[in-house]
Amino acid sequence: MEDGIVNPGNTGDLGNTGNPGNEGGGTSTDGGNKETSAAWKAQLKGDLKDNEFFNQFGSVTDVGKYALDAQGKLKDAIIIGEGASEDEIAKVFAKLGKPEKPEEYKIGKPENWPENVPYDVKSDQEFQKVAHSLHLTGKQAEGLHNWYHELLGRAIKEQVEGNKAAAEKKETDRVNAINALKVKWGDEGWKANIALASRAIDTYGGEGFRDYLEETGLGNDPRMINTFVSIGKAVGEDVLVTGDASGITKERLKGREGRLTYPSMNKK
Secondary structure: OOOOOOOOOOOOOOOOOOOOOOOOOOOOOOHHHHHHHHHHHOOOOHHHHHOHHHHHOOOHHHHHHHHHHHHHHHOOOOOOOOOOOHHHHHHHHHHHOOOOOHHHOOOOOOOOOOOOOOOOHHHHHHHHHHHHHOOOOHHHHHHHHHHHHHHHHHHHHHHHHHHHHHHHHHHHHHHHHHHHHHHHHHHHHHHHHHHHHHHHHHHHOOOOHHHHHHHHOHHHOHHHHHHHHHHHHHHOOOOEOOOOOOOOOHHHHOOOOOOEOOHHHHOO
């Protein structure tokens, strides 16, 4: 047990018993005290006689007082070493401040947690289990938890602010592009082209496509508007012939079944 938390072989700093060099509790450097110290140290055997540790004591009584004081401080000490049992280890960490159960760690949502950002309570529960398995004290667990969530909260805040700035820029760009189209087409041209794009969406977009454009916001995207205006203008009265001539004169479709009748596709 030489690797124990407490080394009972070194008790020089276990407490202040006064200056034990004389019966009154004070050590002096006068010749009389040295002679007294030398007299009782002569009773020591072997290397103990020359050990400087004993120079602080003026008599055997002083050594006895020191020993009793050290014994009082060591009586509740837990000494562990290699091969210590789990129970012995648990007692040591309990003395240091480890709670008995994981849920006893006092952690939770930090006061400065970003607003409108959900806080994961389950993560705290997992953290408590890990902290307990690593024998963290209450203060250690709390400090680590606070540090991590301060770091995480700062990163989330930066991300939210970045997303907000990106969304604002995107909206500004959209409005600017819409205004550019209005300037290009004029008021009457804008109305006519929007109506043309709307008909193109209804005709060629398929079921649910308009809802999709509205849900995603693409319906207000200038590029999408311009695209469907272009489709409407390019198609004009041309149709995709499928063999069903409903609403179209058979004379117009004669010999053209199964062909796209875009003018550009008929060029040679």
